Amino acid sequence: MSTQLLERPTAITVSGDQSTAGLGGNTITVETATPYRVGAPDIQCRYPVIVGEDQVIGRAYRWHRDWFVITTKGEHNLRRPPKGTPGTDMAAAHLAEEYAAGRIGAVPLDQVLAEAPTPLCGPVPLLHPRMPINDRNIESAQTAFAGLAAHHWRAVLTGFPGSDNHWFLSCELCPWEGPKFWSHLRGRNGEPPSARRHKGGCIGEDKVRRLIPAYQ
Numbered sequence: 001m002s003t004q005l006l007e008r009p010t011a012i013t014v015s016g017d018q019s020t021a022g023l024g025g026n027t028i029t030v031e032t033a034t035p036y037r038v039g040a041p042d043i044q045c046r047y048p049v050i051v052g053e054d055q056v057i058g059r060a061y062r063w064h065r066d067w068f069v070i071t072t073k074g075e076h077n078l079r080r081p082p083k084g085t086p087g088t089d090m091a092a093a094h095l096a097e098e099y100a101a102g103r104i105g106a107v108p109l110d111q112v113l114a115e116a117p118t119p120l121c122g123p124v125p126l127l128h129p130r131m132p133i134n135d136r137n138i139e140s141a142q143t144a145f146a147g148l149a150a151h152h153w154r155a156v157l158t159g160f161p162g163s164d165n166h167w168f169l170s171c172e173l174c175p176w177e178g179p180k181f182w183s184h185l186r187g188r189n190g191e192p193p194s195a196r197r198h199k200g201g202c203i204g205e206d207k208v209r210r211l212i213p214a215y216q
């Protein structure tokens with residue numbers, strides 16, 4: 001999986017009343033932003049935000065509409081990103097600011113990776129641990145798991161997290177794995193989902209269509 005390189009421009013802020021310019025009433029603040037990048041998500045769908053070579057200043061994840069960050073100071077809800085802004089970008093910019101201000105620390109990527117959970121051997125639970133257990137969620141989860149089986153997807157760690165939430169899945173037609181939304185995998189208006197399946201196009205749309213009865 002590729003990592004995305006994000007670099008924020010250096011911001012120069014000049015504050016003060018124009019009319020007092022030159023009279024000693026101005027303050028000039030120069031902020032040099034920290035360059036950072038968003039790494040590949042782990043199997044809990046948490047995106048590490050990395051500065052320097054390998055220092056993780058926090059991890060960002062989505063839970064339904066909100067984006068959360070986990071840092072050396074604990075967990076914090078950033079709420080919804082502005083329209084058109086990816087949640088990872090909003091979270092990464094927030095973390096870079098916090099780090100530049102000295103409010104959070106950094107942890108080496110190796111340590112973060114070593115502490116990440118490993119995939120389960122065998123079936124995962126029906127529901128994500130944060131999903132309330134009720135008839136509606138159980139029914140949705142059963143529908144989702146039947147859909148995953150029919151479309152050759154496998155959940156590697158957690159149960160159904162809801163339709164519009166990241167779910168770390170493994171493609172059973174190729175080695176790809178990563179976060180997907182069930183709402184994108186179930187198809188729309190009676191039509192099957194995109195035969196491209198995921199970034200990179202999997203094994204090719206023709207082969208996908210031949211292998212999965214829903215396309216025939």
Ligand SMILES: [Zn+2]
Nearest residue numbers: 171174176202
């Ligand atoms: Zn694939």
